[in-house]
Amino acid sequence: MTMADGQMALFDIPPSTAEASKKRPGSAPSPRSHEGRGLSSRRRRQRKSPLRERAFEVFAETLFPTRCAICDAPGTPLCPECTRRLPYIDTLLACPRCGAPFGRIQCTECNSVLLAPFGYQEPPWDEAASAVILTDEARRVVTTYKDQGERALARPIAAIMTRLAPPSWLAARPAIAFVPATVAARRRRGFDHAELLARELSWAMEAELAPLLSPPRRLDQRKLSRTARIQNMRESFSVLPGATAPRTVIVVDDVCTTGSTLFAATEALRKGGAETIYALTFARA
Ligand SMILES: [Zn+2]
Numbered sequence: 467m468t469m470a471d472g473q474m475a476l477f478d479i480p481p482s483t484a485e486a487s488k489k490r491p492g493s494a495p496s497p498r499s500h501e502g503r504g505l506s507s508r509r510r511r512q513r514k515s516p517l518r519e520r521a522f523e524v525f526a527e528t529l530f531p532t533r534c535a536i537c538d539a540p541g542t543p544l545c546p547e548c549t550r551r552l553p554y555i556d557t558l559l560a561c562p563r564c565g566a567p568f569g570r571i572q573c574t575e576c577n578s579v580l581l582a583p584f585g586y587q588e589p590p591w592d593e594a595a596s597a598v599i600l601t602d603e604a605r606r607v608v609t610t611y612k613d614q615g616e617r618a619l620a621r622p623i624a625a626i627m628t629r630l631a632p633p634s635w636l637a638a639r640p641a642i643a644f645v646p647a648t649v650a651a652r653r654r655r656g657f658d659h660a661e662l663l664a665r666e667l668s669w670a671m672e673a674e675l676a677p678l679l680s681p682p683r684r685l686d687q688r689k690l691s692r693t694a695r696i697q698n699m700r701e702s703f704s705v706l707p708g709a710t711a712p713r714t715v716i717v718v719d720d721v722c723t724t725g726s727t728l729f730a731a732t733e734a735l736r737k738g739g740a741e742t743i744y745a746l747t748f749a750r751a
Pocket residue numbers: 534535536537538539544545546547548549
């Protein structure tokens with residue numbers, strides 16, 4: 467699960483459907499340096515005039531050239547060599563149920579004993595897959611994208627995820643949903659990392675983007691019993707008012723750690739009408 471977002475907020479701003487559809491983000495890399503990425507991105511977003519924005523991008527690119535998230539080589543947010551060397555998960559060896567790297571024959575990671583603390587006997591989705599193992603290199607890609615605001619990484623990350631997604635999923639013509647960020651995380655970063663990733667994935671997979679879930683809502687866990695805590699976690703997502711989930715959905719996030727955030731998102735999508743749900747993440751802890 468990506469508990470990487472930290473504590474859940476009590477409410478959040480729903481992702482804008484209009485904003486989340488249609489237009490593919492521009493191909494210009496976002497300006498950054500390894501010291502000042504967040505600031506430069508924020509400044510860039512405040513610009514209204516396209517001409518001024520472009521001029522600013524050129525200026526910022528000169529000052530803070532785009533660099534590889536892993537090796538720091540200039541010119542690209544993720545260089546071909548580092549892309550090649552990422553710790554890819556072999557889908558022929560991985561567990562199709564939970565995406566564990568070596569669980570194809572017998573998986574030790576999606577059994578009822580391990581899932582019991584989260585209130586499950588088995589994962590609530592149909593199948594899950596992750597593109598890479600969350601090594602230090604993969605983590606650098608994720609943190610540079612998410613926490614340092616390098617939005618230009620969304621496209622190469624989505625390209626990797628598309629390449630590694632099981633072909634049978636794509637053959638089912640799924641819609642692409644995502645696990646929305648908390649209001650606090652979205653405000654802190656200035657964008658919803660999973661939403662942008664889903665938008666890029668919908669282009670790469672030629673699939674419909676479906677912003678179906680409201681941002682997570684969770685009560686203060688401290689005073690709750692264990693059962694109430696599990697229930698609280700399981701109900702932290704819901705389908706946006708008036709939305710109906712398509713029949714087949716791929717729900718995406720950047721990282722799967724224990725799975726519980728994606729479990730909760732899956733449950734909400736199921737309640738919202740989705741029949742077949744696949745969970746796809748870039749990295750798996
Ligand atoms: Zn590199």
